[in-house]
Amino acid sequence: MDQSVIINNISKHISLTKTESDYFISLLEFKKIKSKQFLLKAGEVCKHSSFVISGCLRGYSIDKNGFEHILNFAPQNWWIGDMYSMINQTPGNLNIEAMVDTEVLMLSKINQEKLYVKVPKFERFFRIITEKSLIAYQQRLMDNLSLTAQERYLKFCTTYPTIINSIPQKQVAAYIGVTPEFLSKLKAKYLKGH
Numbered sequence: 001m002d003q004s005v006i007i008n009n010i011s012k013h014i015s016l017t018k019t020e021s022d023y024f025i026s027l028l029e030f031k032k033i034k035s036k037q038f039l040l041k042a043g044e045v046c047k048h049s050s051f052v053i054s055g056c057l058r059g060y061s062i063d064k065n066g067f068e069h070i071l072n073f074a075p076q077n078w079w080i081g082d083m084y085s086m087i088n089q090t091p092g093n094l095n096i097e098a099m100v101d102t103e104v105l106m107l108s109k110i111n112q113e114k115l116y117v118k119v120p121k122f123e124r125f126f127r128i129i130t131e132k133s134l135i136a137y138q139q140r141l142m143d144n145l146s147l148t149a150q151e152r153y154l155k156f157c158t159t160y161p162t163i164i165n166s167i168p169q170k171q172v173a174a175y176i177g178v179t180p181e182f183l184s185k186l187k188a189k190y191l192k193g194h
Helices: 004-011 018-026 083-088 109-118 121-146 149-159 169-176 180-193
Strands: 028-033 038-040 048-054 056-062 068-075 095-098 102-108
Touching: 004 018, 004 048, 018 028, 018 109, 028 038, 048 056, 048 068, 048 109, 056 102, 068 169, 102 109, 109 121, 121 149, 149 169, 149 180, 169 180
Parallel strands: none
Antiparallel strands: 028 102, 038 095, 048 102, 056 068, 056 095
């Protein structure tokens, strides 16, 4: 397993010594998740932040009518978790499922706290990614309220360029809030215009 992927991700925000990197790596748990298996199910307490080494996860909830609402995707080099559940240590509403065979490195809440004590600069790292996540969720909410379906699709393509052609179109449709049929028409119209 190549640990340089996660170290490179962290190095974009903080610099680590070899000792700090080694300590961080020692706190991680490696896990393989088969396609369609869950990393987390709604109703469970989220105990880990997970970093995707390879593959792709999706975070979604199911409403009382049985409709799926996709909050986010986590392709390679992305972090994912149920932030609400993890911070409050209460049962969450998020399902996190592998879309393809996926490998993750997981950092437990307990180990994250140990990390903050021993390597305080990790508090800065996790603050930065939490802030970015908050901004992304707020922007996504604003986009859903103000952008057309075509604009939401184009934004999806910009946000997730590495997975746009590798995930089922019904997942993309669910993420941008349209039917798969409408998405097909949107794509055809977009491709015609370019």
